[in-house]
Amino acid sequence: MLNSRANWGIVKLSSIGDVVHALPVAAAIRRALPRARIEWIVESPARDLVENSPVVDKVLVLDRSRLNGRGPLRRAVDAIRFLGEVRSRCYDVIVDLQGLLKSGVIALASGASERYGYEWLREGSALVVKPVPARAQSRHIVDKLLDVVRYMGIDPEPVEFPIGLLEGERAHVDDELCDLALVPGRYIVLNPCAAWPSKEWPPNRFAELADRIDRQIGVRCLFLGAESDSAKLDQVRGVAASQHVYLAGAFNLREYAEVCRRAAGYVGGDTGPTAQPASCPWVQPIPSATALTETGIL
Numbered sequence: 001m002l003n004s005r006a007n008w009g010i011v012k013l014s015s016i017g018d019v020v021h022a023l024p025v026a027a028a029i030r031r032a033l034p035r036a037r038i039e040w041i042v043e044s045p046a047r048d049l050v051e052n053s054p055v056v057d058k059v060l061v062l063d064r065s066r067l068n069g070r071g072p073l074r075r076a077v078d079a080i081r082f083l084g085e086v087r088s089r090c091y092d093v094i095v096d097l098q099g100l101l102k103s104g105v106i107a108l109a110s111g112a113s114e115r116y117g118y119e120w121l122r123e124g125s126a127l128v129v130k131p132v133p134a135r136a137q138s139r140h141i142v143d144k145l146l147d148v149v150r151y152m153g154i155d156p157e158p159v160e161f162p163i164g165l166l167e168g169e170r171a172h173v174d175d176e177l178c179d180l181a182l183v184p185g186r187y188i189v190l191n192p193c194a195a196w197p198s199k200e201w202p203p204n205r206f207a208e209l210a211d212r213i214d215r216q217i218g219v220r221c222l223f224l225g226a227e228s229d230s231a232k233l234d235q236v237r238g239v240a241a242s243q244h245v246y247l248a249g250a251f252n253l254r255e256y257a258e259v260c261r262r263a264a265g266y267v268g269g270d271t272g273p274t275a276q277p278a279s280c281p282w283v284q285p286i287p288s289a290t291a292l293t294e295t296g297i298l
Helices: 016-032 044-050 064-068 072-088 101-110 141-151 167-179 203-217 227-239 253-261 272-278 289-295
Strands: 007-011 037-043 058-062 093-096 114-118 130-132 187-191 220-225 245-248 265-268
Touching: 007 016, 007 101, 016 037, 016 044, 016 141, 037 044, 044 058, 044 253, 058 072, 072 101, 093 101, 101 114, 114 141, 130 141, 167 253, 187 203, 203 220, 203 227, 220 227, 220 253, 227 245
Parallel strands: 007 037, 007 093, 037 058, 093 114, 114 130, 187 220, 187 265, 220 245
Antiparallel strands: none
């Protein structure tokens, strides 16, 4: 029987999209064990997604820049200090949803008596974390991660993605959309950016899609990206025939999710922020960008 007051540690360090996919695990634990303590260990780029989440009590942030940009002795000291902080949390249960050597080291250092992970444990992490086989019907990564808590006797339904939004952030979204005259349910978000060029759809195709949405559907198109994506958005702007809205770096990850939640639809490639609107029930994933042709839009 599960301890209703157990101290849980979820290890999902990165990336942005993968952390989104893991959020339903925390939500399921919280529903089943409302008096349990749930903490999340994450790397800096994805911290916004779990900080202020209503199902997470505390976030421990692993700052990779401190481990990568210093001399070997200093890196070792920083790593030992972080692992000591993990140990001090006195976790009863660790759920390793990363499945790598670094997450296995964290799980082991925690001192937790119970350590579970999803089926794909790599780099030797299965030596210190118990892998939980996925069910045959679990195809999506979200389902495979939820199989871990299902194995522990926790009902994972309904699947929820609890991203907390601060009131100031909500007001910021309200102000930005108002200033741009974007009405909820009357705009579509497009994200033409990705970390790898091989995962990007060409800018001219995004421009053509937005132009056709403007002509055929009559809703506005909002192009979003990080501050570093401004050049990519400029490429789309340079070939688009219609007037669209382009914002680079205007929102943090929680605000981005809220902007997408209010949209009528979303189009994006294989990139972390796309996983946030993909958690909304109205989003239907398309296997490839070329499949847009079958919709009649392209």
